[in-house]
Amino acid sequence: MKDIQNQPDYRNIPIDKVGIKGLKYPVKVLDKTSGLQSTVAQINMYVDLPHHCKGTHMSRFVEILHLFRTKVSLESLTNILEDMKNILGAKSSHIEITFPYFIEKQSPETGSKGLMDYTCSINCSSNGKKNADIVLTVAVPVTSVCPCSKEISKYGAHNQRGEVLVSTRFNKFIWIEDIVQIVEAASSCDIFSVLKREDEKYVTEKAYENPKFVEDIARDVAQSLIEDDNITWFSVSAENFESIHNHSAYAYIEKGSAS
Secondary structure (H helix, E strand, C coil): CCCHHHCECCCCCCEEEEEEEEEEEEEEEEECCCEEEEEEEEEEEEEEECCCECCCCCHHHHHHHHHCCCCECHHHHHHHHHHHHHHHCCCCEEEEEEEEEEEEEECCCCCCEEEEEEEEEEEEEECCCCCCEEEEEEEEEEEEECHHHHHHCCCCCCEEEEEEEEEEEECCCCCHHHHHHHHHHHCCEECCCCCCHHHHHHHHHHHHCCCCCHHHHHHHHHHHHHCCCCEEEEEEEEEECCCCCCCCEEEEEEEECCC
């Protein structure tokens, strides 16, 4: 059959990224407690396309992914990137994987168990350099209590749920659980999926006694990441979904050498 993609293109315009986007696929990711965790990822895969090529072969992206479907690891992602370049005749390749990651948490007083989900993504690129560029991003929900509100009010203080987004580059493997722990320790109080009345009392009082501006949360997370020699670059964004304003409060910190 005639292969239209392989025909030449005469517009002399290269394409930086071409491929597939929004593919849902079952994957297994490394779990610090149980070894592996099954989840469903949304995956984007791209390569570059030279100016003289009309198109790429979209079906080959899925075929390549299917060969490595058993486990998502730094090694398998690096191999996927290399296969994408080799099979599709490209100089650069990119894969973006976003998935929910579940961690079992016990409530602080009654020990009631429940699963917390954290949205994670792994973005990998290879452009001919020796090592692929890998960035792990984890989104962690938190609780914050406003120090100013507590200081000026006769009683009570406004509090809200927020989200901290941590992206990292690293020398060796880094656990999702470790990033979650750093963020939750920096908040007024962490969030749980199951809370009994005794637990609600505990988390409410803990947050009240530990007020944090959005700036405090971002700086405390950044401080912990700076102290980790394994991390070569990071960004931290903290956003509080304000309970008394029609806007969010936001803080962002970036440190290290980006690839």
